[in-house]
Amino acid sequence: MPITCEFEYLKPKTLPEALGLLARHGRKAAVLAGGTDLLVWMKEGLREPEAVVDVKGLKELRKLEMKGSALHVGAAVTFTQLLESKLVREKLPLLWECARTVASCGVRNRATLAGNLCSAVPSLDGGPAVLAYDAVVLVQGAKGRREVSAADWFVGPKRTALKDGELVLGVRFPLPKRRHASCYLKLGRYRGEDLAQVGLGVLALADDSYRLAFCAVGPVPARAKRIEAALKGHKVTDELLWKVQELVAQEISPITDIRSSKEYRLHMAKVMVERGLKAAAARLAGEGPALGEEIL
Amino acid sequence: MKKVPIEFKLNGVKRRFEAAPNDTLLEMLRDRLGIKSPKTGCDRGDCGTCTVLLDGRTVRACLVLAPEADGCEIETLENISKKPSPLQKEFSKRNSFQCGFCAPGVVLSATELLRKHKKPTRPEIQEAIAGNLCRCTGYSPIIEAIEAASKK
Numbered sequence: 437m438p439i440t441c442e443f444e445y446l447k448p449k450t451l452p453e454a455l456g457l458l459a460r461h462g463r464k465a466a467v468l469a470g471g472t473d474l475l476v477w478m479k480e481g482l483r484e485p486e487a488v489v490d491v492k493g494l495k496e497l498r499k500l501e502m503k504g505s506a507l508h509v510g511a512a513v514t515f516t517q518l519l520e521s522k523l524v525r526e527k528l529p530l531l532w533e534c535a536r537t538v539a540s541c542g543v544r545n546r547a548t549l550a551g552n553l554c555s556a557v558p559s560l561d562g563g564p565a566v567l568a569y570d571a572v573v574l575v576q577g578a579k580g581r582r583e584v585s586a587a588d589w590f591v592g593p594k595r596t597a598l599k600d601g602e603l604v605l606g607v608r609f610p611l612p613k614r615r616h617a618s619c620y621l622k623l624g625r626y627r628g629e630d631l632a633q634v635g636l637g638v639l640a641l642a643d644d645s646y647r648l649a650f651c652a653v654g655p656v657p658a659r660a661k662r663i664e665a666a667l668k669g670h671k672v673t674d675e676l677l678w679k680v681q682e683l684v685a686q687e688i689s690p691i692t693d694i695r696s697s698k699e700y701r702l703h704m705a706k707v708m709v710e711r712g713l714k715a716a717a718a719r720l721a722g723e724g725p726a727l728g729e730e731i732l
Numbered sequence: 733m734k735k736v737p738i739e740f741k742l743n744g745v746k747r748r749f750e751a752a753p754n755d756t757l758l759e760m761l762r763d764r765l766g767i768k769s770p771k772t773g774c775d776r777g778d779c780g781t782c783t784v785l786l787d788g789r790t791v792r793a794c795l796v797l798a799p800e801a802d803g804c805e806i807e808t809l810e811n812i813s814k815k816p817s818p819l820q821k822e823f824s825k826r827n828s829f830q831c832g833f834c835a836p837g838v839v840l841s842a843t844e845l846l847r848k849h850k851k852p853t854r855p856e857i858q859e860a861i862a863g864n865l866c867r868c869t870g871y872s873p874i875i876e877a878i879e880a881a882s883k884k
């Protein structure tokens with residue numbers, strides 16, 4: 437399908453130049469990083485920008501590095517770069533596992549985490565990782581910088597806290613203070629590239645606290661706070677798992693769509709809570725399946 | 733619409749081109765420059781048959797704007813096939829493809845894999861070509877050929 441809308445392609449070399457372009461074109465501007473969502477939407481006529489602003493030339497956006505006790509992921513960093521980073525794998529294993537399940541290699545070579553967060557489709561694989569790590573989205577507009585916590589970022593399907601004229605500079609992941617292990621489970625219709633029917637990220641921390649975040653089972657990805665509260669301070673046992681499985685229906689609001697029914701989503705979300713918690717707890721104890729191994 | 737002057741290396745040769753902003757890299761290669769190995773399948777990132785190497789990485793040419801190729805190095809199957817690689821020999825030895833529509837994409841994805849990992853495991857091979865859909869073969873002869881080439 438060709439792209440039928442007409443636009444100007446602009447590739448700013450500096451951040452002020454980029455912000456100037458975004459301010460000038462406002463809602464008629466589209467920011468281009470990996471383009472793996474934007475081009476599809478332009479082909480389908482869902483986006484018809486007058487200016488496409490390619491931000492891959494901005495060096496500020498390409499950084500992937502530790503800043504103090506947080507990992508900074510620049511907005512132009514691709515999922516492949518996350519996967520190839522030892523730092524990500526060791527310090528933020530949940531982000532690594534999420535990155536691994538995004539689409540296919542050819543898409544991951546272009547697609548960025550920041551772009552994933554800006555597209556904000558309910559099934560986004562980046563969602564559980566940013567929520568579970570309490571990440572912060574760094575945003576700059578003409579009037580200055582602001583920070584938006586992951587919890588406040590997702591406003592609705594394909595809607596975020598980003599305002600017209602603003603640009604995402606990157607995402608900051610504060611490293612958990614305690615040792616932790618993780619597990620990302622993604623249910624798809626088949627192995628290999630697919631969007632999630634249900635996605636669940638689990639962190640198990642050394643003080644017996646847990647963080648769980650779902651995607652694809654509600655309008656926005658979200659933490660499962662009731663489950664986290666019920667788990668806090670306990671080791672993962674079968675009795676406890678049965679108890680928290682009962683809470684799953686209160687945490688999510690799945691719908692029936694082309695990829696699955698809401699009943700199936702709810703059922704599998706319970707299965708995934710059990711397997712995800714077991715795997716994360718086992719990994720924390722130095723056992724369990726290797727990172728990236730199929731658990732579903 | 734304002735055309736964008738770009739410069740890139742295509743299969744080892746420096747090229748200049750005036751790209752329409754709303755042309756994809758796939759359209760530029762196939763329709764303007766006569767490079768026909770990348771195919772148009774889904775045209776939305778799902779099938780992988782439009783795969784080319786951009787700065788050594790496989791990308792979906794249907795999801796890249798032509799102007800984004802500025803300053804990049806593009807490699808397509810045309811280049812790799814000048815002298816068939818051990819990988820391609822394994823493919824042909826086993827008749828790994830039937831209609832062949834997916835082949836350019838599969839060859840490039842497997843080429844990227846073998847350049848990164850000399851000895852990939854089977855799951856790594858499967859993951860590397862998971863984004864290349866093949867409607868004919870059932871994948872086994874493709875995976876076996878990649879495995880055999882990696883043992884060479």
Ligand code: FES
Pocket residue numbers: 771772773774775776777778779780781782783792793794795
């Ligand atoms: S044609 Fe590009 S992925 Fe299908």
Ligand code: FES
Pocket residue numbers: 828829830831832833834835865866867868869
């Ligand atoms: S050989 Fe026909 S699609 Fe793969």
